[in-house]
Amino acid sequence: MTRSVFRFAPSPNGQLHLGHALSALLNRDLARAAGGRFLVRIEDIDPGRSLPTFEAQILDDLGWLGLDWEKPVRRQSEYLRDHERALDGLNRRGLIYPCFCSRGDIRAAAEEDGPKDPDGAPLYPGTCRDLTAGERARHITRDDPYVLRLNMAKALAAIGAPLTWTEISESGREVTITADPAAWGDVVLARRDVPTSYHLAVVVDDAAQGVTHVVRGKDLYFATAVHRVLQALLGLPAPVYRHHRLILDRAGKKLSKSEGAESLRTLRGTGTSPADVRRMIGV
Ligand SMILES: [Zn+2]
Numbered sequence: 001m002t003r004s005v006f007r008f009a010p011s012p013n014g015q016l017h018l019g020h021a022l023s024a025l026l027n028r029d030l031a032r033a034a035g036g037r038f039l040v041r042i043e044d045i046d047p048g049r050s051l052p053t054f055e056a057q058i059l060d061d062l063g064w065l066g067l068d069w070e071k072p073v074r075r076q077s078e079y080l081r082d083h084e085r086a087l088d089g090l091n092r093r094g095l096i097y098p099c100f101c102s103r104g105d106i107r108a109a110a111e112e113d114g115p116k117d118p119d120g121a122p123l124y125p126g127t128c129r130d131l132t133a134g135e136r137a138r139h140i141t142r143d144d145p146y147v148l149r150l151n152m153a154k155a156l157a158a159i160g161a162p163l164t165w166t167e168i169s170e171s172g173r174e175v176t177i178t179a180d181p182a183a184w185g186d187v188v189l190a191r192r193d194v195p196t197s198y199h200l201a202v203v204v205d206d207a208a209q210g211v212t213h214v215v216r217g218k219d220l221y222f223a224t225a226v227h228r229v230l231q232a233l234l235g236l237p238a239p240v241y242r243h244h245r246l247i248l249d250r251a252g253k254k255l256s257k258s259e260g261a262e263s264l265r266t267l268r269g270t271g272t273s274p275a276d277v278r279r280m281i282g283v
Pocket of ligand 1: 098099100101126127128129
């Protein structure tokens with residue numbers, strides 16, 4: 001029997017907070033209970049936001065929490081060729097296209113009360129889906145910035161069967177969930193300055209590392225539908241998923257690095273112990 005593989009995959013664009021501690025500890029505890037492996041992966045595909053200082057602090061905080069993981073850690077930025085190869089394969093099958101719209105263009109083109117994606121953003125109305133070769137060439141000649149989008153309808157037709165995933169509930173029960181990838185529309189798979197998206201990199205890297213169990217926050221529950229589409233298109237195995245509760249701040253909002261949630265580093269500085277952290281997040 002193959003051993004289960006779990007991973008904690010932070011982005012080095014800020015310091016860890018209690019939400020990350022919950023995710024990291026859950027992954028390690030579940031890996032331990034299953035006699036499995038525990039990996040840490042650094043999701044640093046965005047060169048504009050990732051900093052080596054944050055990576056060092058993240059690993060230091062995880063060590064302080066009492067975790068240990070297999071070395072070396074995988075840095076996504078060192079495997080961009082794998083992501084490019086996956087993208088090339090989709091391109092050869094005519095499943096992706098360049099989109100030259102700015103965010104403002106999309107807001108302007110999307111109807112006020114029109115459809116939203118599961119994150120609440122206006123659904124991309126497909127403006128660039130059927131540009132002629134000439135129109136595309138004109139944009140490229142002008143050096144207009146663009147992103148690469150998945151043609152979701154075409155992708156789903158190519159897969160040709162409904163997609164599901166196995167979700168493990170908090171009580172440990174396995175439930176089959178029907179994925180609804182169409183709700184996301186034509187998702188972005190790469191940008192000119194970032195040659196892969198979160199969606200593409202996470203799917204390619206989980207498969208490359210043999211991850212069998214993806215344990216992450218509930219905020220990524222609906223994105224799993226997109227990940228299942230990419231796994232099906234790229235012929236990659238589907239891990240089982242467990243989307244855990246989120247740690248909320250006093251206002252009832254999800255803790256967020258960008259909104260200055262109190263970091264583990266700050267807690268450490270004020271004498272909080274790893275055992276206190278576990279008590280605070282209930283693991
Ligand atoms: Zn567009």
